[in-house]
Amino acid sequence: MQKNQRQIEIVDYKITNTKKAFSLVEMLAVFGIMSLIGVSVFMVLSQSGSTQSSLTDKLALQMEARRAADVFTTYVSQCSEIVRPSLGETTDYLVARTFTNQILLFRTDEDKKHSTDKFKVKKLIMYKHDHADPWAAKNHHEIMGWVDEIKFTSVSPSSVILNITQKNQDGKFQFVTSAGLLNAGELE
């Protein structure tokens, strides 16, 4: 019985205590803790977002490189002769001749779309000249953007080495490959 009375007493006390407001110290403490948690969560979210964005950019750069490498090798495979670079030479442009005697010129130009004042990149462009027209927009093709450096080396009359470094705000990606000319035997 005495025990029951004590329990009732405690209940009463609790009821009385719930009516008390939060003190300023408590409020500040809670606010501080909540702020710390909030900032941490924000930083994690923000970091993960930017990392995800960076990853997406890197993947986009690689996809661009993969597509451009395919386009480049397709163009070169239509050619019968590499005019420049000469055999044993490395240049930042490529001049090739097709079987139909068209001249393909691969060179870089400023990539204004992706460049900023502090961040400069180039784009690889190809111009097909058929001797009929000095310049025609239809013969002008953009192959890839985000180019930092590009080198063509001729180490065989039937193929050319392509060494491309791409870059975006998150870093660089470089690849080396070869593109072979169409082998048409004696046909010239």
Added chain:
Amino acid sequence: MSKSIIGGKGFTLVELVIAFFILMSIGAAFLIALRAGTQESTFLKEQFSAALLSRKVVEDVFAEVEINPWAADGIDFSKARMVDGESHFFSNLEDTKPPFFTIDTGEGNITSDCQPIYSLIEDFQISLKTDLSDPQIRTAKIALDWKSKNSKGRHETEFHYHNTTQQKEIDFPFTIEAGDLEKYICGFLYATQSQPIENILNNPTIGGHKNTIESLGQAGFMTSRFFSSDIYTDTVQEIELLEQEKQGLMSAVSLPGKELDACLKKLVEKRYNLAKISFQVFVFITPYLETIMQNNNQASLGIHFTNPVLLKVLLQNVTRLGDFFTLALWQTIVDLQTYFTPGFSKQISIKKLADNSLRIISLGRLLSFNSIYSKMGKDGKADYLKILNQVETSFKGRFAAMERLVAQEKDFQQNVSAAMAKNPSLANVYEYLKPGGKFSVILKFIKDNYPL
């Protein structure tokens, strides 16, 4: 009492644990997503690089095999690093320093200065395995292995190319009408019109075995057919005119490259064509000549053994055929060597110079072991070595595959039997041309037994 009760107003341990667990779960989910993204990015980057590097090896093998049919035999390798010049497929990739227009040994390799590609492929190892079991189609497999962050990275490529070293039948350039041979035998060997051979041979004053006389007829008929054919007479006349034109162009103060190239192209084509046909005729009549050699007696040859005037004329035509083939071959090489003339080689495309270099190597190879050329007082091996040195000088530091071909040809000159074992097609030709070969034995027989 009241102090402890105020303290009880904070979060309970269970609440804290749950809250911590929730935060940890959210954080872990983000980390896993980030990690997966990073891994995917790395995986794609490595796979893409491996695909492009494999493509380079494929192109290089195609380029190598195109100029050197033996190249595929010795290119297998296992787990070679691709950086620091450890694999020739990834060496000398660029002309980086003077003298320009040549890539010196050790120049243009992927070294630690070449970033970011060096770091990316530093651990890559490449293997190449060729399957030579199919005589027509070769299969090559490229495998790239590298240490990836979570597992081993691997990229495999398989490709095919034609084998041009397999044995080929030597074609015969003419068709023979029924009755032509008999008409020739009766007319040329016995000065009579269309009489059956058996009747002629049954005459005891003439005699001879039908098989031997027919062999004699085949050899004589085909040889005279070649020298009297339109293709021979017309082409020889055209060659004479072209030779005059060539001499005129060569004596010009500044070489007219385009005209000279056009003239040489025709000359090479015509001379080579005649050399090829004369060789094919010689190969065709070889078994018939061997029959005559085996039956060089009164019983088999009859009147032609006792009075060999016509036999001498016929067999000397065979000697002339061998000489003609060898001279046409040599002159074709001389014409092709014109392309290396200073002042002219600069006027033609490097592709044309490379194509002509391959032609000159193919023909020079035949000259190097041609016993007829040696009988003319020439040194085929020495001349071929000069040709190889000329080609080597023209492409040094510029065309590694050509340099490797030249080095291989020099090795083959040291060990011809090894070269023939690798190339059944060439071995077939070698059996006729080599010292002590079929042509050599026949021509010696003619010289010893039926000199003019």
